[in-house]
Amino acid sequence: MTRQEFEGILNRLVQQLTEEAREEAFTKADQFENRVREVAKALVTDPDIEIDMDPPAQAFPDVAVGEFGIEVKFTTQDTWRSVANSILETNRVQEVKHVYLVFGKMGGTPQVKWNEYEKCVMHVRTSHVPRFEVEIGTDKPLFQQMGVTYDEFRNSEMHEKMEHIRGYARSRLKKGERLWWLEDTDGEEHSLPIQARLYTKLDINEKTRLRAEAVLLCPRIVESGRSRDKYDDVVLFLLTYHGVLCHQARDLFSAGSVANPKNDDNGGIYIERAIKLIEPEIQEAALRMDAALFEEYWGRPVPPEQRIEEWLRLADGYARDWVPSEVLFLDR
Structure with missing residues (x-):
């Protein structure tokens, strides 16, 4: 026929x-x-x-x-x-x-x-x-x-199909929107927890791990404190990828409890101090996190061993009163 x-x-x-x-x-x-x-x-x-x-x-x-x-x-x-x-x-x-x-x-x-x-x-x-x-x-x-x-x-x-689908989905996103599903290549799959959780209720180890991932994906957090939407990607990442709701994203990085836990009154830039305290966790996250996340949040895939260098390059472009690459990850 x-x-x-x-x-x-x-x-x-x-x-x-x-x-x-x-x-x-x-x-x-x-x-x-x-x-x-x-x-x-x-x-x-x-x-x-x-x-x-x-x-x-x-x-x-x-x-x-x-x-x-x-x-x-x-x-x-x-x-x-x-x-x-x-x-x-x-x-x-x-x-x-x-x-x-x-x-x-x-x-x-x-x-x-x-x-x-x-x-x-x-x-x-x-x-x-x-x-x-x-x-x-x-x-x-x-x-x-x-x-x-x-x-x-x-x-x-399947991973090739998802590349096409992600590209199509990204073309339809409005400003401030992110994809909530990001399955990448063979082998790695991600499942969003069925239960929603509050960041404030997590244990200290999980809070630190999530803060490290958020810092890595969202270098805009080093922008001036007057930037209104610099924490938007942090909130969307925690919610869409981990099912975690964070009411005050600013407190993840600028609160005294995370930037100055010893309460030593040494001053300095709080966001710099907060990041420096979790450098090992950020470096570990750079080696294990899904490549699709970096393509989604940075606009292109970056090999694990190059992610810290790329983060510093991006952060230097966002910071105004300090240079992240001069003070962070000095042992890289």
Whole structure:
């Protein structure tokens, strides 16, 4: 069967289902999917193609027709948009090479339409498992935005897929926003704790570890105290990556308890003193933290052994009344 022949079948299929829906609208997704399968089976006359009428529940696409496949979407609302399958496509039917979307819209005037799946994917929803969103008639296909074809994307390794998805997600961020999911390359995965925690309730060891990570990722903290938003990235990092809420981020670095624990009244720049006290923890964090975090917060990946030098370069650019590289990490 050629593409042209299969698309001719789809034309007849959606026409018949639209007529049926306008006589009596479908009310449930499984009812509509089963009817798509029945009509497709009746329209396909090729004796070499057998349509499975009882496929596995999670199979993608829903209806396999030889090397062609139909992914079925259904809504009782007046919209052509729906959440679709996981980007993993773990349960893809391997024989299917070309996927099409058949969408049943029962809200407003009931209608059924089809289009190529690749042309309908218009967004990726980043939840526990990133999932595509599809829309019949979208003018901004996702793969076009990412500069990759659907087949190239689906045949990529997971870390390559996530590079595309992160790039797309970053392009949609507003000022002050950060990604909350940052899975990087093979092997390292990060899970956000299910429970939210207050920074003030953590033990001293965890507070020190988190402060070290925050200092490293967010060199803007060395800016003048008059800078209104220099702690924004610190708060977002602790919340989105560790599930920790910090009410007063300034106190992580400028409070006397962290910058002057001995209460020796020696003066000096509190932020400098606070950082100097946790230099070993910051150096340890530089060697172990996920590379994707540095790409997210610094704008580019940096090898572990170069992260302290790069931090000092960035910090020198932010500081005004002192030079971090002249007083910090002198044993590097």
